[in-house]
Amino acid sequence: MSEIEVNAANAFRRYDDSPDEDFYESPRLVTHIDDAAIAAVTQVYRELFPAGGSILDLMSSWVSHLPPEVEYRRVVGLGMNAQELAENPRLDLRVLHDLNKEPALPFADAEFDGAAICVSIQYLIHPVEVLHDVARVLRPGAPLVVTFSNRCFPTKAVFIWQALDDSGHGALVSRYLQWAGNWENVEVLDRSPGGSDPLYAVVGRAAAVSPLPRKWERPG
Numbered sequence: 001m002s003e004i005e006v007n008a009a010n011a012f013r014r015y016d017d018s019p020d021e022d023f024y025e026s027p028r029l030v031t032h033i034d035d036a037a038i039a040a041v042t043q044v045y046r047e048l049f050p051a052g053g054s055i056l057d058l059m060s061s062w063v064s065h066l067p068p069e070v071e072y073r074r075v076v077g078l079g080m081n082a083q084e085l086a087e088n089p090r091l092d093l094r095v096l097h098d099l100n101k102e103p104a105l106p107f108a109d110a111e112f113d114g115a116a117i118c119v120s121i122q123y124l125i126h127p128v129e130v131l132h133d134v135a136r137v138l139r140p141g142a143p144l145v146v147t148f149s150n151r152c153f154p155t156k157a158v159f160i161w162q163a164l165d166d167s168g169h170g171a172l173v174s175r176y177l178q179w180a181g182n183w184e185n186v187e188v189l190d191r192s193p194g195g196s197d198p199l200y201a202v203v204g205r206a207a208a209v210s211p212l213p214r215k216w217e218r219p220g
């Protein structure tokens with residue numbers, strides 16, 4: 001793949017801009033980061049998601065990485081592949097939904113006590129709209145945990161992601177939350193286990209329900 005020059009017109013484009021339903025048509029029953037990095041994801045969830053709460057796993061697959069010893073009232077998974085979601089034993093409800101076609105979530109205001117996006121934020125072409133709506137479906141003060149490592153499906157990751165390094169990714173996701181306008185207490189955590197895949201988390205807390213502060217103009 002040749003080097004790309006990222007600019008305002010192509011920042012949220014991808015090498016493969018064909019419909020996501022084609023790319024995700026076949027199930028991938030694999031893990032995308034190694035065991036130590038998965039354990040780091042699970043530990044952040046253990047610290048931040050309230051036991052007994054209602055949890056939303058966005059861009060979900062056959063594993064949600066939630067701590068096995070913790071019971072939640074309800075876990076909802078939203079993703080692109082029905083078989084991946086069907087194989088996920090943590091899910092009480094499985095929702096097929098293309099966030100790149102429709103960034104608005106099919107859930108009620110303040111329905112969840114925590115939300116997760118694991119190793120997938122780089123595939124969103126409307127991240128600010130999606131994250132704005134994630135705050136809407138969380139109760140005020142509830143956490144969102146966006147985790148990422150240093151690998152991805154390169155043809156499906158937006159160009160701006162590919163132009164940045166790990167610390168740039170943390171800054172970018174923090175900016176998404178800032179631009180969404182309804183997040184508070186945003187922080188970037190480096191939970192890299194060492195000797196394995198790096199693992200970072202951007203954590204924000206949902207602010208009270210509010211409209212987008214200004215029109216978000218997608219470049220291009």
Ligand SMILES: C[S@@+](CC[C@H](N)C(=O)[O-])C[C@H]1O[C@@H](n2cnc3c(N)ncnc32)[C@H](O)[C@@H]1O
Nearest residue numbers: 020032059060061079080081098099100118120
């Ligand atoms: C790299 S996998 C990560 C899966 C899971 N979160 C994990 O931690 O293993 C990317 C996931 O993002 C989901 N995804 C990709 N594009 C999406 C879209 N446009 N709308 C909703 N989900 C999407 C896919 O269903 C896929 O399962």
